[in-house]
Amino acid sequence: MKRFLGLVILGCLVTSSVALAESSLVVVFPQKNYQTSAEKIFFLGTAPQDGQVFINGKPITRSKTGHFAPSLPLQLGENLFTVRHLNQELQIRVTRLTTQPQLPEGLAFAKDSLTPSADIARLPGELICFSAIAPSNANVAVNLANQKVALLPQPSQAQLPSNLAALTGRNQPATQSTVVRYEGCTVAQQPSSLSSGNNIISGAIIPDSGKNADLGKPEFQLSLNGKTVTQPGRGKIQILSPSQLPVIEVIADSGVARTGASTDYSRLTPLPKGTRAQVTGKEGDWLRLDYGAWINSKETQTLPNAIAPHTIIRSVGYRQLSGATEIIFPLQIPVPVNVQQGDALFSLTLYNTTAQTDIIRTDNNPLISRLDWQQVSPGQVKYTFNLKKSQQWGYKLRYEGTSLVLTLRHPPTFGQTKNKPLLGIKILLDPGHGGKESGASGPTGYLEKDANLVVSKLLRDELLKRGATVVMTRNDDRDLSLAERQAIISKAEPAIALSIHHNSLPDDGDAQNIKGFSAFWYNPQAHNLALFLHNYIVKNLKRPSYGVLWDNLALTRPTAAPSVLLELGFMSNPDEFDGIVNPQEQQKMAKALAAGITEWFQKVR
Numbered sequence: 343m344k345r346f347l348g349l350v351i352l353g354c355l356v357t358s359s360v361a362l363a364e365s366s367l368v369v370v371f372p373q374k375n376y377q378t379s380a381e382k383i384f385f386l387g388t389a390p391q392d393g394q395v396f397i398n399g400k401p402i403t404r405s406k407t408g409h410f411a412p413s414l415p416l417q418l419g420e421n422l423f424t425v426r427h428l429n430q431e432l433q434i435r436v437t438r439l440t441t442q443p444q445l446p447e448g449l450a451f452a453k454d455s456l457t458p459s460a461d462i463a464r465l466p467g468e469l470i471c472f473s474a475i476a477p478s479n480a481n482v483a484v485n486l487a488n489q490k491v492a493l494l495p496q497p498s499q500a501q502l503p504s505n506l507a508a509l510t511g512r513n514q515p516a517t518q519s520t521v522v523r524y525e526g527c528t529v530a531q532q533p534s535s536l537s538s539g540n541n542i543i544s545g546a547i548i549p550d551s552g553k554n555a556d557l558g559k560p561e562f563q564l565s566l567n568g569k570t571v572t573q574p575g576r577g578k579i580q581i582l583s584p585s586q587l588p589v590i591e592v593i594a595d596s597g598v599a600r601t602g603a604s605t606d607y608s609r610l611t612p613l614p615k616g617t618r619a620q621v622t623g624k625e626g627d628w629l630r631l632d633y634g635a636w637i638n639s640k641e642t643q644t645l646p647n648a649i650a651p652h653t654i655i656r657s658v659g660y661r662q663l664s665g666a667t668e669i670i671f672p673l674q675i676p677v678p679v680n681v682q683q684g685d686a687l688f689s690l691t692l693y694n695t696t697a698q699t700d701i702i703r704t705d706n707n708p709l710i711s712r713l714d715w716q717q718v719s720p721g722q723v724k725y726t727f728n729l730k731k732s733q734q735w736g737y738k739l740r741y742e743g744t745s746l747v748l749t750l751r752h753p754p755t756f757g758q759t760k761n762k763p764l765l766g767i768k769i770l771l772d773p774g775h776g777g778k779e780s781g782a783s784g785p786t787g788y789l790e791k792d793a794n795l796v797v798s799k800l801l802r803d804e805l806l807k808r809g810a811t812v813v814m815t816r817n818d819d820r821d822l823s824l825a826e827r828q829a830i831i832s833k834a835e836p837a838i839a840l841s842i843h844h845n846s847l848p849d850d851g852d853a854q855n856i857k858g859f860s861a862f863w864y865n866p867q868a869h870n871l872a873l874f875l876h877n878y879i880v881k882n883l884k885r886p887s888y889g890v891l892w893d894n895l896a897l898t899r900p901t902a903a904p905s906v907l908l909e910l911g912f913m914s915n916p917d918e919f920d921g922i923v924n925p926q927e928q929q930k931m932a933k934a935l936a937a938g939i940t941e942w943f944q945k946v947r
Contacts, residue, residue: 366390366430367395367425368387368785369385369387369425370386370387370784370786370787371384371386372436372849373434374432374433374435375437376434376435376436377437377438378436378438378439378849380438380849381416381850382413382416382849383416383436384414384852384853385410385414385434386784386914387409387411388409388410389404389408389410391404393428395410395425396425396426396427397423397424398423403854405916406920409784409916409919410785411785411853411854411916412854413850413851413853416436417438419437419438420435420436421437423435441501441516443475445475445476445477445521449564450573451475451562451564452476455473456562456573457471458575458577458579459576459577460576460577460625460626461578461580462577462580462623462626463554463579463581463623463625464530464580464581464623466582466584467529469529470528470529471525471526472491472560473493473525474493474524475521475522475523476524476564477522477564478522479566480522480524480564480566481564481565482562483526483562484560484561484563485560485561485563486557486558486560486579487558487579489528491527492526493524493525494524495524496522496523496524498520499523500516500517501515501516501517502515503516506848509848510851510856512850530581552585553583554581554582554583554586555580556580557581558578559575559576559578559579560574560575560579561574582621582622582623587620587622588621588645588648589644590621590631590639590642591616591618591643591645592613592617592641594641594642596615597612597613597615597617597637597642598612598637599611599637600635600636600637603626603628603630603636604626604628608894609899611680612739613635613678614739614741618645618651618676619651619693620632629642632678632693633693633694635678650694651675651694652677652695652721653674653675653692653695654695654697655673655692655695655696655697655723656672656697656698656699657699657701657702658670658672658713658725660703660704660705662707665752665754665755666749666750666751666752667707667709667710667750668749668750669727670745671725671746671748673695673744673745675694676746677693677694677695678692679691679693679746681739681901683867686731687727688737689726690725690727691718691724692724692746693721693722694721695722696723697723702715708752709750709752709753710728710730711728711729711730713726713727727750731753733753733867733870734866734867734904735751735903735904736751736835736901736902736903736904737749737751737867737902738901751835751902753946754767756943758809762809763808763809763940764805764808764939764940764943767809767811767943768810768813768834768836769810769811769812769813769838769840769939770814770903771798771801771802771812771813771815772798772816772827772830772831772839772840773791773794773795773798773816773842774791774842774843774844774897774907775789775794776791776795776819776821777791777822779791779821781844781913782844783846784914784922784923785916788913788919790843790844790913791819793913793922794844795816795819796928797932800928800931800932801842801935801936802814803932804932804935805936805939807936813830815830825896831903832902835903836903837903838903838904838939839897839906840907840908840935841905841906841907843908843909844922845860845909845911847912853915853916854915856888856912856914856915857886857912857918858880858885858886858887858889858911858918859880859885859888859908859909859910860876860887860890860908861875861876861890861906861907862891862892862906862907862909863890863891863905863906863907864893864894864895864905865898865899867901868904868906869890869892870946871942872890874941874945875935875938876889878934878938878942879931879938882934882937883934888909908935910931
């Protein structure tokens with residue numbers, strides 16, 4: 343979600359102060375010189391109620407209290423806007439940047455269009471593909487290790503919007519680019535016992551047996567109208583020897599596994615510290631692991647002389663703790679894992695593992711009704727825990743030596759009384775942002791971090807009245823990183839964790855009209871809570887709904903407890919903002935949230 347920096351434009355000056363004179367025309371967003379790739383942009387600000395506000399000579403709609411957030415179209419390049427109220431006027435320049443690749447003048451490749459754009463390493467037999475953007479009707483090729491690979495013009499592809507476009511309803515593919523993309527591939531064949539040195543046999547690159555083949559950087563060649571230019575690629579190419587693949591160990595507490603080689607790709611189940619895997623490919627700082635996921639090399643260390651990790655598994659053990667069950671999987675080597683949650687189901691997959699299991703002991707357990715397992719492929723074992731209730735209360739994964747320990751938390755113990763319905767329940771509240779991280783800004787310059795803290799404290803007080811134990815990630819205006827907030831949740835092990843926020847929109851959002859309460863979840867164990875609280879607030883406070891959304895957010899990802907992020911309303915909406923800063927409305931929200939939390943616990947107990 344869009345987060346403003348909390349700067350406001352007062353007259354023609356920029357200031358970080360939010361104590362503004364009542365007679366001032368204020369524009370919080372966009373700043374005086376702003377750049378964006380959006381086709382339109384909203385102007386967020388306020389002015390005294392007397393007189394009209396004009397943008398480029400046209401009057402704009404305002405709320406009863408004088409706030410405004412109209413959206414205006416942008417042309418490519420520089421757009422100048424004059425905002426005027428009575429005798430006050432300010433100038434704002436917004437530059438719209440193109441998202442389409444641009445061909446330079448003359449015979450040349452488009453800037454930064456050559457791929458691979460970083461060093462890569464691949465296995466023999468894999469495709470190694472190259473691409474470039476160049477003028478139409480050109481001849482394009484790549485020279486690599488004495489081999490020439492032709493790059494042919496490809497049908498144009500639509501440009502996908504960012505994930506944030508789903509929040510504004512503008513997530514349709516963009517118009518296809520008019521530039522021509524040239525692509526071509528070659529294959530690195532299996533090493534041949536007849537090869538000597540790095541050879542090209544039958545049009546393919548072959549490394550020495552037992553050694554990696556370092557092929558250097560490709561040279562891109564562009565020919566048109568009798569002229570030819572060349573340009574070196576940005577990344578080196580290496581072919582890995584299957585018999586000498588490196589083995590890494592995860593050194594981060596929770597290694598971030600992804601579907602591809604950048605942070606743009608989706609997350610998979612984090613890898614516990616100590617996990618080992620073989621590297622089957624490289625791209626820049628990213629390593630492809632033997633089970634298919636990618637991880638940043640900074641979260642790993644290479645183990646010299648290690649062979650491909652593989653383990654057998656026999657028995658599975660249980661350990662009863664206060665409030666949790668630990669399941670121990672004795673392994674020879676720590677291997678990658680994957681978790682899936684469903685209604686009354688928890689599945690754990692072990693990779694590079696072969697079962698020799700004959701007996702599993704399952705004593706009477708307050709959480710688990712049955713454990714099933716199967717060897718789903720030669721190197722993949724799946725364990726499925728059938729649970730007694732559909733609501734799950736959190737889990738943790740770690741390695742103790744080579745044994746994988748899965749901790750499944752039991753339902754919280756209720757000691758409720760008539761006046762203390764949440765007695766014995768620990769609830770964590772996270773007031774979003776804080777310190778230098780101000781979050782979104784309202785039309786007056788009032789900051790989200792302050793609104794989050796006010797409502798969180800009011801909610802804390804309401805929960806305490808109901809008997810709950812409340813943990814706050816912050817009680818004042820301070821810097822607190824996302825990792826620190828996650829660590830607090832993991833250490834506190836609350837029954838639930840709620841991160842309190844107020845919303846805003848990307849540049850092209852319809853800030854004047856979009857409003858409403860929303861709840862965000864990531865792990866399935868948090869979905870029921872997110873849905874219930876959303877529906878409860880919308881119904882009981884008669885608030886508009888912005889929806890219940892699955893979202894990969896730092897404060898929805900924790901697994902130690904059902905973790906939900908709540909957006910209580912839109913700072914960017916002129917009408918909804920008045921309620922956000924109203925003390926009576928803040929108290930109503932806190933009371934309604936506390937009542938909804940209480941009812942949810944009674945429903946799922």
